[in-house]
Amino acid sequence: xxxxxxxxxxxxxxxxxxxxxxxxxxxxxxxxxxxxxxxxxxxxxxxxxxxxxxxxxxxxxxxxxxxxxxxxxxxxxxxxxxxxxxxxxxxxxxxxxxxxxxxxxxxxxxxxxxxxxxxxxxxxxxxxxxxxxxxxxxxxxxxxxxxxxxxxxxxxxxxxxxxxxxxxxxxxxxxxxxxxxxxxxxxxxxxxxxxxxx
Amino acid sequence: xxxxxxxxxxxxxxxxxxxxxxxxxxxxxxxxxxxxxxxxxxxxxxxxxxxxxxxxxxxxxxxxxxxxxxxxxxxxxxxxxxxxxxxxxxxxxxxxxxxxxxxxxxxxxxxxxxxxxxxxxxxxxxxxxxxxxxxxxxxxxxxxxxxxxxxxxxxxx
Numbered sequence: 009x010x011x012x013x014x015x016x017x018x019x020x021x022x023x024x025x026x027x028x029x030x031x032x033x034x035x036x037x038x039x040x041x042x043x044x045x046x047x048x049x050x051x052x053x054x055x056x057x058x059x060x061x062x063x064x065x066x067x068x069x070x071x072x073x074x075x076x077x078x079x080x081x082x083x084x085x086x087x088x089x090x091x092x093x094x095x096x097x098x099x100x101x102x103x104x105x106x107x108x109x110x111x112x113x114x115x116x117x118x119x120x121x122x123x124x125x126x127x128x129x130x131x132x133x134x135x136x137x138x139x140x141x142x143x144x145x146x147x148x149x150x151x152x153x154x155x156x157x158x159x160x161x162x163x164x165x166x167x168x169x170x171x172x173x174x175x176x177x178x179x180x181x182x183x184x185x186x187x188x189x190x191x192x193x194x195x196x197x198x199x200x201x202x203x204x205x206x
Numbered sequence: 207x208x209x210x211x212x213x214x215x216x217x218x219x220x221x222x223x224x225x226x227x228x229x230x231x232x233x234x235x236x237x238x239x240x241x242x243x244x245x246x247x248x249x250x251x252x253x254x255x256x257x258x259x260x261x262x263x264x265x266x267x268x269x270x271x272x273x274x275x276x277x278x279x280x281x282x283x284x285x286x287x288x289x290x291x292x293x294x295x296x297x298x299x300x301x302x303x304x305x306x307x308x309x310x311x312x313x314x315x316x317x318x319x320x321x322x323x324x325x326x327x328x329x330x331x332x333x334x335x336x337x338x339x340x341x342x343x344x345x346x347x348x349x350x351x352x353x354x355x356x357x358x359x360x361x362x363x
Contacts (some may be wrong), residue, residue, distance in 0.1 A: 011307075011358055015326035018226065019303045025225035028238050029217055032245045038213065075212040085249050086212040 034091045039083035042075070043090035044068050045097055048104050049170075049193050054093055057082060060114030061096055063167045066189035082118050100170070106200070109137035111171045119167035127151055128162035135176040138201045142180045164188050176203070208257040213249055216261055223328050224269050230308055230323040231273035240276050244269045263334040270320050270338050277316070310360050311353075317341075318353030325350055 033041070040062060042055040053065035053074050062082065065074050075086055090097075095113065102108035120126050127150040135141055141149070147159040163174040169188055175197040179185045187194035198204040224244060228237040247268050255264065311322050317339060324335045336346035 011354060011361060012326070014304050014307055015311075015322065015357075017303045018327075019229065021222050021225045021229065024238075025221045025241070028225065028241045029221050029245070032242055033214075033217075035242075035246075037246055037249045042214075072215075075214065076209075079212045080209045084210040084213055084253055087214050087217070087249075 030089075033087040033089040036092070037085070038087035038089065039085040040078055041087055041089040041092040042071075042078075043088060043093050043097075044071065045090075045093070045100070047100065049189065049196060052100070054096055054100075055086075056093055056096060057116045057118065059116035059118075061168060061171060062116045063119055064169055064171060066169070066193065077119070082116075103170070104200075113171065115168060115171070117167075121162055121165055124150060124152060124155060124158060125162035125165065128159050129166055129168075129172055129174075132163065132166070132174050132177065133172045135173055137173075138203060140176045140178050140198070140203050143177055143185065144180060146177050160186065170197070173197075176201075210252065210255060210257050211261075213252055216248075216252075216265070217245070220262055220265050224265060227266065227269055227323055227327045228273055230303075230311065230327045231270070231319065232276045233312065236273075236276045236280065240269070240272045243275075244272045247272070260334065260337070262328075263330060263337045266324060266328050266330060266334070267338040267340075270324065273320075274316060307357065307361055310357055314353050314356060317349045318356065321346055321349040322353045322357070 040055055040057050042053065045052050045054050050066065051068040053063065053068050053071055054061075055063040055065075055074070055078060063074065063078065067074075078086055099108060099111050099113060103111065117126065117129075120129055128146060131141075131146055131149045143156050143160050144153065146163075147153055147156045150159060150162075152158070159177075163177055164186065166172055166174045166188065169175070175187060175194045177185065184191050184194055184198075195204060225237060225241055228240045228244070232240050244265070248265055251268075255261075311319055313319075314322065320339060321335055324330045324338050325332075330338065332343050332347055332350075335350065336343040339346055339349070341349075
């Protein structure tokens with residue numbers, strides 16, 4: 009067999025290199041770390057930056073799209089490192105089983121809209137557990153009673169659902185309205201919080 | 207406008223080849239530390255990289271430098287790492303790399319050694335090998351050629 013052929017034989021390093029890569033990812037070298045976590049609402053994409061929780065996403069079939077957006081808007085120094093999301097995971101788990109009503113996590117608003125869109129999310133972040141606003145009330149509190157549609161659109165762009173509880177905004181009259189994660193998830197969250205009868 | 211892919215995607219794509227390359231150049235004992243240092247340097251420099259750059263060649267350039275550093279440090283410490291039987295971790299026959307041949311590769315002069323590993327482990331083109339070695343393509347071809355000639359003389363099948 010030729011020298012070149014023998015030199016070209018590949019050693020199996022799948023496992024060794026994966027372990028080494030994981031060790032590196034958990035070492036804290038990334039600006040953004042992410043993981044896909046199981047939850048009662050299905051898998052969640054969770055990402056955190058050095059400032060705080062950056063994104064929660066329901067569409068885990070499209071993790072590359074989440075990562076691309078973060079790379080473009082926040083930093084391309086992104087690594088998968090579940091170990092660095094322990095605090096977030098614990099609080100989410102506690103919330104899902106009913107051991108926690110509020111989150112105590114630093115938030116990074118880098119992916120949120122600015123201006124009115126951001127004010128909408130700030131108001132939403134203060135809606136207490138078990139309570140709800142209408143889209144109209146939300147728009148009013150955010151400073152523009154006529155911008156009901158814009159308020160709904162700002163909620164649709166919420167990068168931090170569950171923690172910034174956009175599920176606590178309903179139509180006048182009590183209809184559920186929309187939800188970025190699908191209306192069934194919204195219903196689940198509102199039933200869990202006792203806003204809707206289970 | 208093109209933008210840089212998330213670093214995780216770069217890592218997923220090149221992880222195994224970089225690791226293999228570092229084993230080839232620095233030996234299995236040193237490969238893991240070299241790998242950590244390579245990734246640390248890479249992620250630090252990453253945001254300033256031109257998105258149009260050849261990411262693979264860039265990564266192997268860093269890996270080669272780390273392997274050279276490790277080689278020098280090992281020389282200073284004078285620990286006979288080469289005596290560790292690498293055959294123990296490679297299959298005795300079949301499709302795995304030939305431990306004796308790679309032992310010979312590691313005894314080549316640094317440029318020849320890197321050229322052989324970049325070409326056959328990392329599968330880089332001659333132009334990419336030249337980039338990773340910071341030399342002209344002609345010089346890279348020459349290093350590779352000389353390295354292969356020497357291996358042919360010494361390698362007993």
